[in-house]
Amino acid sequence: MILQNFRTLRIHRQRRDGVENPAGGAGRRLWLLSRALCRYKVFPLLDDQNAAKRMAALDLRITEWSPYGDTARLVYDDGKRIGVWIWDRAGVDEQIAAAGFRPERITVLPETALQMRGQHGLRHVQCFDGSEGQYWIDGLMVASRWWPAPPDDAEWVRFQRAAGVPPEAALESAGVPELLPELPRPWVTGSTLRAGRGSFRTGPAYLALGAAYLLVIGVYLGQSVTNRISVASIESDLETATHDALPRAGERNEALTALDSVRRLKALTPYPSQIELWAKVSGVLPRNGTKVTDWNYQAGQLEFTVSAPSGVDAPNYIKAFQAVPGFGNVSADHAGSDKVLKVKLKVAAQ
Numbered sequence: 001m002i003l004q005n006f007r008t009l010r011i012h013r014q015r016r017d018g019v020e021n022p023a024g025g026a027g028r029r030l031w032l033l034s035r036a037l038c039r040y041k042v043f044p045l046l047d048d049q050n051a052a053k054r055m056a057a058l059d060l061r062i063t064e065w066s067p068y069g070d071t072a073r074l075v076y077d078d079g080k081r082i083g084v085w086i087w088d089r090a091g092v093d094e095q096i097a098a099a100g101f102r103p104e105r106i107t108v109l110p111e112t113a114l115q116m117r118g119q120h121g122l123r124h125v126q127c128f129d130g131s132e133g134q135y136w137i138d139g140l141m142v143a144s145r146w147w148p149a150p151p152d153d154a155e156w157v158r159f160q161r162a163a164g165v166p167p168e169a170a171l172e173s174a175g176v177p178e179l180l181p182e183l184p185r186p187w188v189t190g191s192t193l194r195a196g197r198g199s200f201r202t203g204p205a206y207l208a209l210g211a212a213y214l215l216v217i218g219v220y221l222g223q224s225v226t227n228r229i230s231v232a233s234i235e236s237d238l239e240t241a242t243h244d245a246l247p248r249a250g251e252r253n254e255a256l257t258a259l260d261s262v263r264r265l266k267a268l269t270p271y272p273s274q275i276e277l278w279a280k281v282s283g284v285l286p287r288n289g290t291k292v293t294d295w296n297y298q299a300g301q302l303e304f305t306v307s308a309p310s311g312v313d314a315p316n317y318i319k320a321f322q323a324v325p326g327f328g329n330v331s332a333d334h335a336g337s338d339k340v341l342k343v344k345l346k347v348a349a350q
Contacts, residue, residue: 008026009028009029009030009184009185010022010026010027010029010030011029011032011114012030012032012096012099013032013034013111013128014031014033014034014095015034015036015128015129016034016037016129017129019095019099021099028107029101029105029106029107030106030186031096031106031108031109032108032109032110032111032113032114032128033087033092033108033109033110034111034128034129035110035111035112035127035128035129035130035146036128036129036130036146036148037087037088037091037092038085038086038087038110039065039066039067039085039087040084040085040086040110040112040141040144041065041083041084042081042083042084042140042141042142043058043061043082043084044080044081044082045077045079045080045081045082046058056256058075058082058084062084062086064350065086066086068086068087068088068089068090069088069090070088070090071086071087071088071089072086072087072088072089072092072108073085074086074109074110074113074188076140077140078139078140081140081142083140083141083142085112087108087110096108109188111127111128112141112188113186113188114182114183114186115180115182115183116180116181116187117139117187118134118136118139118141119136119138119139120136120139121135121136122134122135122136122160122165122170122171123136123178124150124156124174124175124176124177124178125177125178125180126177126178126179126180127146127177130146130147130149130150131146131147131150131151131174132144132145132147132177133145133146133147133151133156133159133163133174135160135163142163142164143159143162143163143164143165145159145162150174150177151174153172153173153174155174156171156172156173156174157170158283161282161283162279162283164279164282167287170287270349270350271299271300271347271349271350272326272347274297277297277302277347278292278295280324280326280327281321283324284317284320284321284324285306286308288309288310289309290306290307290308290309290312291306291307292305292306292307293305293307294342297347300347300348300349301344301346301347302344302345302346302347303342303344305335305340305341305342305343306340306341306343307339307340307341308339308340308341309339310339311338311339312334312338312339312340312341314332314333314334314341317332317341317343318330318331318332321343321345326347326348327345327346327347327348328345328346328348329344329345329346330343330344331343331344331345332344
């Protein structure tokens with residue numbers, strides 16, 4: 001069931017305080033989630049042509065990131081990075097069932113899927129609940145933050161720093177959130193097939209491991225004698241599905257092997273990457289020409305030099321870096337000038 005085939009969407013909108021159900025209509029149903037009920041993050045795409053290995057690596061990252069016991073997700077990539085929305089599948093399924101529908105027959109998407117897709121730059125968007133700050137690069141939302149109420153200027157600046165927005169593209173104020181017209185069709189497409197922990201595959205065609213086998217069995221087990229399908233027909237179709245599923249079984253084994261390799265590799269490198277640390281450090285620095293030099297990072301120990309056009313206050317920098325999650329034992333001393341500061345700190349393992 002693909003969204004492009006929907007003629008008229010009957011949209012159920014789930015907000016924090018309840019569900020708004022459509023009145024009447026005869027088209028396919030779409031369950032749209034408030035941004036407040038989703039999480040969003042961008043991951044780099046594993047540099048490997050094997051789709052099973054890429055998905056195994058992504059599965060691992062999502063498992064580490066997700067706070068939910070049963071995670072549903074929507075994946076979109078631009079060939080270099082992967083944008084992932086996740087939500088509590090059990091909680092959403094409960095709401096769908098309470099509305100009188102079978103969760104496996106309802107396509108669930110974040111409300112962003114029916115907003116006009118961004119292309120490049122910042123925007124502040126009105127949501128079902130609260131508002132969302134978005135930063136887009138070449139049609140991919142590379143950073144997102146949701147607020148229950150529009151952010152003040154300081155919160156907006158912090159969002160831009162965390163998103164890595166360059167100074168020439170930065171905005172001093174979020175302003176009034178923009179109310180975007182709802183699209184007649186989602187710009188992100190997905191399938192109602194729910195594999196593993198519940199995923200919707202988008203972008204390039206990912207392998208749905210065992211999907212053909214699970215689909216046929218699920219359909220036939222859900223049908224009764226009144227469906228007028230003979231036992232012989234079922235057995236024939238199951239035989240065909242089993243034959244078609246054999247290549248998928250091999251792909252599943254590949255994925256499990258790749259996942260094990262990724263886990264062992266991660267155990268060897270328990271600390272955050274250089275890029276993650278650079279983003280955290282850059283987020284603390286003022287945008288007045290201050291820059292980092294002499295960067296040295298090994299085995300959880302980070303040392304770098306801060307150079308500023310005006311004097312740098314060591315106690316203030318120690319306090320600022322100590323407040324960054326994952327940073328500890330921060331020390332800082334001037335190095336030959338009150339404009340140069342040598343900073344040392346301990347990075348916590350993930």
